[in-house]
Amino acid sequence: MKICAVVFLLGVMIHGTTSMIHTLRYFETASSQISGFPQFVGVGLVNDLVIMHYDSNTKRLVPKQEWMNNVTEEEPQHWEDETQVCLNLEQAGKVSIENVKQRLNVTGGSHLYQWMKGCDWDDETDEIRGYYQDAFDGEDFISLDWTTQTWVASKPQAFATKLSWERNGVAARWKNYFDHVCAEYLKKFMRYGEKTLKRKELPEVWFLQKSSSSPVTCFASGFYPDRAVLFWTKDGEELQEDWGEILPNHDGTFQTSVSLDLSSVPTGDWGRYSCVFQLSGVKDDLITKLDPGLIRTNEKKYTPYIVAMACVLGAVVCALIGFFVYRRCKAKQLSPQSSEPEVMQELNPQPPETQ
Known part of the structure; x- marks a missing residue:
């Protein structure tokens, strides 16, 4: 299933219901040899509304909604800290592109590596569900099966990555991040932008x-x-x-x-x-x-x-840029080669570099 074609049914279409599923998504894209396009772009969205943006030209993560500035009241260094995360992701994206090119036996040309990660929150049941997908040149490469907590290799060349990530407990690390960090920030952002988002x-x-x-x-x-x-x-x-x-x-x-x-x-x-x-x-x-x-x-x-x-x-077009951005910021976050952190503390953590 193409990552850009994924459509999530996020609301229960029953009139008068008070329950709603809210979403926090990060779309990241690393690019190589694409003239006029940033080498890295990343956006964050709450309920499909863009709330933050980063690209390799400005090298700054900035809020895209006025109410997102409220985060600095609780975390004065929030935008500086998350900018550093994106800078790291920018470098990770370059590595992942080269790794996948070698895996697929591809040389030269323009290429894109994309990630999508995030979580859903049911405000009635308090249930959390996480999502993580990687794609290369518009085609799925590897994704997380939330139900089984295993990795799905969409291409034969991704099977080695699947084995490596499962051997290193990457799925468990992401589940911990989705259940706690991602969910906490989603609820916080919903509180900040309640008038707009609800x-x-x-x-x-x-x-x-x-x-x-x-x-x-x-x-x-x-x-x-x-x-x-x-x-x-x-x-x-x-x-x-x-x-x-x-x-x-x-x-x-x-x-x-x-x-x-x-x-x-x-x-x-x-x-x-x-x-x-x-x-x-x-x-x-x-x-x-x-x-x-x-x-x-x-x-x-x-x-x-x-x-x-x-x-x-x-x-x-903006959404496509978002897709590009999320895959790029994601490449360095979960590297099975590095030592595993006890907990993923970043709002937008790095995925492992694709092996």
Whole structure:
């Protein structure tokens, strides 16, 4: 499973529920011979909102939300200490790229090594779940199976790393980090950004159609959080259509869309169809009845959609940079060659260098 395609169902889609799963993720990327791209990039996200950023050009880890500055009240040296962690990860990323190139018998060219690590917290049950994945040039290399606490080698060349990490107890070290350090910081960050992270915002909804013979698209943008679903109904019954992919907007909100082929349905029956939006924690559905007169078809009417999509593309680029960053910062953190620490104290600890 491609690491960039991993989608986590983080919320229980039951209206009125008070329970929610919150997430803290680090995406790190080390790169080699990519012109115009930093050799290392790292971002941290809480509930898919970017809260911190580091790259090898600035060589500083900085907060990306105003409320993240609150951490210095408890830890005055927090940003300096974590900047040093990222500097170490930057060097580790270079080592991991070379190690994997040798393992895969690859020479020269541009390459990326990426990591994703983090934890989920259920604020009702207090359950914690950790995640750790490595990838090389966009393909999974090795990952942690949380249930069995074993390593999964996605390529034959990663099997030696799996054996080394299992022999050196790397999974147990990460579990200790996820259960304690990662969980502690996630709860702390949720407290700092509570007003932002726990808000509920409903979207604007449009109907779009490229031509009279094209499917009708229901487009919803501007909602928060991303624990939401959008689907079509006919006479109040949900149609068996795929839920739309949720994408980020430039302002921290989200958007999604679902399409329906109505080419065989008489226009007079279109009023039997509705687009339904559900947001976790909000009791009432947002139901928009399909009215042919409200469908936007020409260039002018498509403007809001085009602008929104442009914003999404920008956000996706940022997300990809985040993926690159997390894999890079992760390469040095868990090195089975070094002596094992009793506990991983860093907020964003180093993974072992890939052997």
